[in-house]
Amino acid sequence: MSAVSEVPPFERLSRDLLPVTYHLHLKPDLSEFTFSGRVQIHLSVAQSTSHITLHAAHLTVQRLQVHVRAATGEVREVECVRWALRAHNETLVINLAQALPVGAQVELSIEYKGELNDTLRGFYRTAQGPAQYGAVCHFEATGARHAFPCWDEPSFRAQFQVNIQVADASLVILSNMPEQSRELGPEGGVRVAFQPTPSIPTYLLCWSLGQYDFIEDVTPDEVTVRVYTPVGKKEEGAFALEVAVKALRYYKEFFGVPYRLPKMDLIALSDFAIGAMENWGLLTFRERLLLYDAQTSSAMIKQYVALIVAHEVAHQWFGNLVTIEWWTHLWLKEGYATWIEFLCVDHLFPEWNFWTQFITDTLNPALELDCLDNSHPIEVKVENPAQIDEIFDLISYNKGASIIRMLFNWIGETNFRRGMKAYLDRHAYGNATTEDLWKALEEASGSPVGTVMSTWTQKKGYPLIRASLCESKNELSVKQAPFCIGKGSSGGVSDQKECSLWEIPLSLTTKMSPQHSTMSIVLKGESEVVFLPENDNRSWLNLNPGKVGYFRVHYSPELMKRFVPAIEDRSLPVQDRIGLLQDYTDLCHAGIVPSVELIQLIEKYRDNEDFTVWDAVVASVKALQGLMQSDPECLDSFNFWQRWLFQPAMKRLGLDARSNDSHIDMLLRSLLHWSLVRANDEETLNDGLERFEAHRNGSALIPADLKSSMYACALRLKGQEVFDSLIQIAKDTDSHEAKGEVYNALGQSQDSNLLQQALEYGLSPAVRLQDTRSVLSSVSSESVLGRNLCWSFFKANASEIGKRYKTGGLLTRLIKAVTCPFSTLEEAAEIEAFFESHPFPGAQRSIKQAIESVRLRAHWIQRDLESVKTYLIDFQTKQASTPA
The missing domain is CATH 2.60.40.1910 (Immunoglobulin-like)
Structure with a gap:
C-alpha cells in the first residue's frame, strides 16, 4: 500500500535572513497579459543557514543567483544546488552549496515571469474600455508573492525601489513614491524609476499603469495630493481631494505626527476586489467609492466617499507608519481606522450626525454577528494564509472600532491622544501588537487599559x-x-x-x-x-x-x-432611542422578550423625524420580516402595518426635494421611499412608475437618491419592458454608481422569469467581478421566490463561482448573501450538506455563521410567528374599522 503524502503544517518564514532592500524591475505586456520581472533582494544574515525560503506564487522562475559580500568588500557567488516552488505553501525554497555566515551581506537575484490575470489579486489587469487595459496591484494580505518573490509577511519591512518599463509612453505610471527618473525607449516605450520607499511591508507596495486624468492640491506642509480618475472625470475627484487634504491636516494635529511621504495619490479603479486599500502614498479605490458628481450622485455616495477616504488616509499613520506584527492583530489597524474615520468625518461635516450613524451602521452589525456561536475573538490565531481573508470581517472592523470608541470615552480624549502619539513615535517604521497599544494608552492615562481591554479582544462575544x-x-x-x-x-x-x-x-x-x-x-x-x-x-x-x-x-x-413616554415625546436622546430599540430587537431574536412586544415598541417611534432613528427602525422591521416571508397572510398584514408606520413620515417630508433640504433629509427620503416600496404601497408604486416614465423620456429626471427605488417601482408594475430598459441603462453608462442603482433594483420583480434573467445577468461578463454579489443579493433578499431561485442558481454555478473568486471577501459576502435569507431547519440542513460536498476554501467560518443564522430564524419563527400573525391581523382589522 502506497503512503499518502501529507501537506506540512503552515509555518511562518524563518528570520534567519532579513530583507533590507528590494530593487524591482518590471516589464508588463498589456497586449499579452503577461509580465516579466527581475528582483534583487539585499539580505542580512541573522543566523547562519544554507537554505533560503521566501514566498512566490503563480510565477515562473527563470534564473536565480546568490552573491555574498565579505567584510573586505569581495563579492563571490554561492552555488544554488537546487531550488523548487512549493504550491501548497506558496514558497520558493533554495538550497545552497554552503552556509551563509552571520552578518554577511547577501544579494539574491531572481528573474521570473507572471500572468496579468483578472482575479483582482496580485498584479492584475483592469479593463478601461473596449479592448483597452491597464494594470494595478492589490497585495493585502498575501498578494505580493503573486507579483515578485519576497518575504510576504507584515513583520518583514524593507525599502523598495520600483522600476517599470512599458511599450506605451502615454500610460500614467504610478507607485508609492514620486518618480526619480523617466527614460524614453525605442518605439514609443518608457522606463520609469521611482524614489526608494521608506521601510514598508510587502502588502503596502503598489504600482499602477493606465489612462487617467488627475486633479491635485498641495497641503500647507507641501505634500502633493492627487486624485486620479478615468479620463474625462477628474472633476468627480474634487470632493475626495477636498476630504483627503483636510484629513491629512486633521490626523497630523490629532496624532501630533506629520505625514511622512512627499506625495499622496488616490486612484479610482474600475476593477477592485474591496472598497479601498491604503498602500502608502498610492491609495487605491473602487471607482464608485472615490468619485462624486454633485449633479448625479446620491447623498449616501457622498458620505461613503468621505468615510472611505478618511479611513485610508488614517492608515498612513495607523498601519503604514506602524504596521501590525502579524495578522492576529489585523483589528489593530482596521478597527482603529474604522473608528477614527468617523471622528474625522464628524469633524469635517458635523451636520451629518455621524456618531449617531455609527451606532446603526457599525456598532449594531458587530453586535448582531458577535452573539453567534460561530463568531470569533478580535485577536484570532491565524494559522495559515487561507484564514487571513476570513478575518477581514465585522469583528475586526466594526467590533474593533466599537471597543476603541468605548475606550476613548472611558479614558478621555487628552489621555487617548497622548497615548497615541507615544505609540506612533515608539514604533515608527516598525511593527507592533495589541499589547503595545494598551501599554502606551495605559502609561498616558494611568488606567488599567490592558487588563480591561484584553477581556474585549481575547474572547468572542460580549x-x-x-x-x-x-x-x-x-x-x-x-x-x-x-x-x-x-x-x-x-x-x-x-x-x-x-x-x-x-x-x-x-x-x-x-x-x-x-x-x-x-x-x-x-x-x-x-x-x-x-x-x-x-x-x-x-x-x-x-x-x-x-x-x-x-x-x-x-x-x-x-x-x-x-x-415609553420619552420615546414618544422624543425627550430621550437620539442615540439612546436607537440603542434601546436595537437591544430590544436582539433580545426578541434570542427569545428573551416576545416579538409582539417588539412590534408595539416600534409603534412608539412612529412620530420620529430623525433619519438615524428611522434607520434603526427600518433595520428592526427587516429583522421581523424574516419571520413572516413564508406566510402570505401574515406578510400581507405585516405590509399593511409597515404602510401605517412609514406613510406619515413620508408625507411630512415629501417626495419632492426642497430648496432647504439637508444632507440628512435626502438620506431619510430615500430610506422611507424604499420602505414603502418593499411594503407594496400602491400609491408609491404607481407614482414611481410615472416618474420612471418621465425619467426615461427625458421630461423629468429622477433625483439620484431615489433612482434605485423608483426603478424598483417600475419593475414591479411593468415587468419585462422595464427590466430591458434597466439593463440598457447599465450598459450605456460608464458610471459605476449608476450601474449599482440598477443592480439594487433587479431583485424587486415578482416574476420568476425576470428574476432568473437577473441572476444570469449578474454572472455574465456584462457585470464586473466585484458587482456580481450586488445583483444576486438583490434577488435573494427580497422574496421567498427570489431566495429559492438564487440558491438554485448558486448551486448550479458553484464550480464557476469557485473559479472566479477562489477565496477572499468577495466570495464570503456572496455566500452569505445567497444563504442567510433562509428560515427553516430543513433549509439550514440543505445548505450545510451542500457546502460539505462542495467546499469553498477560506469561507468555512462564513458558511457556519450563515447556517447558524438560518437556524436561529427558524427557531424564532417556531416561537413567535403565530402570536405575531394574530396581532397583525387584529391590527389590520381595527385600523380598517377606524375612521380616517
Whole structure:
C-alpha cells in the first residue's frame, strides 16, 4: 500500500535572513497579459543557514543567483544546488552549496515571469474600455508573492525601489513614491524609476499603469495630493481631494505626527476586489467609492466617499507608519481606522450626525454577528494564509472600532491622544501588537487599559447587562452574563465557561440628567448594586448612554415602561432611542422578550423625524420580516402595518426635494421611499412608475437618491419592458454608481422569469467581478421566490463561482448573501450538506455563521410567528374599522 503524502503544517518564514532592500524591475505586456520581472533582494544574515525560503506564487522562475559580500568588500557567488516552488505553501525554497555566515551581506537575484490575470489579486489587469487595459496591484494580505518573490509577511519591512518599463509612453505610471527618473525607449516605450520607499511591508507596495486624468492640491506642509480618475472625470475627484487634504491636516494635529511621504495619490479603479486599500502614498479605490458628481450622485455616495477616504488616509499613520506584527492583530489597524474615520468625518461635516450613524451602521452589525456561536475573538490565531481573508470581517472592523470608541470615552480624549502619539513615535517604521497599544494608552492615562481591554479582544462575544430595581427602589441591581442569541431557552445567556466575565465601563443617565452621567463605574464581577439619587428614582435609567458600551442591556419590565413616554415625546436622546430599540430587537431574536412586544415598541417611534432613528427602525422591521416571508397572510398584514408606520413620515417630508433640504433629509427620503416600496404601497408604486416614465423620456429626471427605488417601482408594475430598459441603462453608462442603482433594483420583480434573467445577468461578463454579489443579493433578499431561485442558481454555478473568486471577501459576502435569507431547519440542513460536498476554501467560518443564522430564524419563527400573525391581523382589522 502506497503512503499518502501529507501537506506540512503552515509555518511562518524563518528570520534567519532579513530583507533590507528590494530593487524591482518590471516589464508588463498589456497586449499579452503577461509580465516579466527581475528582483534583487539585499539580505542580512541573522543566523547562519544554507537554505533560503521566501514566498512566490503563480510565477515562473527563470534564473536565480546568490552573491555574498565579505567584510573586505569581495563579492563571490554561492552555488544554488537546487531550488523548487512549493504550491501548497506558496514558497520558493533554495538550497545552497554552503552556509551563509552571520552578518554577511547577501544579494539574491531572481528573474521570473507572471500572468496579468483578472482575479483582482496580485498584479492584475483592469479593463478601461473596449479592448483597452491597464494594470494595478492589490497585495493585502498575501498578494505580493503573486507579483515578485519576497518575504510576504507584515513583520518583514524593507525599502523598495520600483522600476517599470512599458511599450506605451502615454500610460500614467504610478507607485508609492514620486518618480526619480523617466527614460524614453525605442518605439514609443518608457522606463520609469521611482524614489526608494521608506521601510514598508510587502502588502503596502503598489504600482499602477493606465489612462487617467488627475486633479491635485498641495497641503500647507507641501505634500502633493492627487486624485486620479478615468479620463474625462477628474472633476468627480474634487470632493475626495477636498476630504483627503483636510484629513491629512486633521490626523497630523490629532496624532501630533506629520505625514511622512512627499506625495499622496488616490486612484479610482474600475476593477477592485474591496472598497479601498491604503498602500502608502498610492491609495487605491473602487471607482464608485472615490468619485462624486454633485449633479448625479446620491447623498449616501457622498458620505461613503468621505468615510472611505478618511479611513485610508488614517492608515498612513495607523498601519503604514506602524504596521501590525502579524495578522492576529489585523483589528489593530482596521478597527482603529474604522473608528477614527468617523471622528474625522464628524469633524469635517458635523451636520451629518455621524456618531449617531455609527451606532446603526457599525456598532449594531458587530453586535448582531458577535452573539453567534460561530463568531470569533478580535485577536484570532491565524494559522495559515487561507484564514487571513476570513478575518477581514465585522469583528475586526466594526467590533474593533466599537471597543476603541468605548475606550476613548472611558479614558478621555487628552489621555487617548497622548497615548497615541507615544505609540506612533515608539514604533515608527516598525511593527507592533495589541499589547503595545494598551501599554502606551495605559502609561498616558494611568488606567488599567490592558487588563480591561484584553477581556474585549481575547474572547468572542460580549455581555448582556440585566438591570432591575432593588426592593428599596433607591438601588439598581446590575448583573452581567455572556449573551448568546442561540441560548434563548436559557434567557440568551451562554453557559460556556470560556466566556467568563468582562470588565465593563458603565455610566448612568436619567430623565433628570439625560446628557450627563450621574454615575461611572467599571463592573468587574458578576453583579453590583448602584445607589440612585433620590429625585431620580422614578425616571428612566439608562445604563449605556450614547450607546457607547459594547454590550446589550435587558431592563426589567418596570424600567422598560419608563422609557415609553420619552420615546414618544422624543425627550430621550437620539442615540439612546436607537440603542434601546436595537437591544430590544436582539433580545426578541434570542427569545428573551416576545416579538409582539417588539412590534408595539416600534409603534412608539412612529412620530420620529430623525433619519438615524428611522434607520434603526427600518433595520428592526427587516429583522421581523424574516419571520413572516413564508406566510402570505401574515406578510400581507405585516405590509399593511409597515404602510401605517412609514406613510406619515413620508408625507411630512415629501417626495419632492426642497430648496432647504439637508444632507440628512435626502438620506431619510430615500430610506422611507424604499420602505414603502418593499411594503407594496400602491400609491408609491404607481407614482414611481410615472416618474420612471418621465425619467426615461427625458421630461423629468429622477433625483439620484431615489433612482434605485423608483426603478424598483417600475419593475414591479411593468415587468419585462422595464427590466430591458434597466439593463440598457447599465450598459450605456460608464458610471459605476449608476450601474449599482440598477443592480439594487433587479431583485424587486415578482416574476420568476425576470428574476432568473437577473441572476444570469449578474454572472455574465456584462457585470464586473466585484458587482456580481450586488445583483444576486438583490434577488435573494427580497422574496421567498427570489431566495429559492438564487440558491438554485448558486448551486448550479458553484464550480464557476469557485473559479472566479477562489477565496477572499468577495466570495464570503456572496455566500452569505445567497444563504442567510433562509428560515427553516430543513433549509439550514440543505445548505450545510451542500457546502460539505462542495467546499469553498477560506469561507468555512462564513458558511457556519450563515447556517447558524438560518437556524436561529427558524427557531424564532417556531416561537413567535403565530402570536405575531394574530396581532397583525387584529391590527389590520381595527385600523380598517377606524375612521380616517
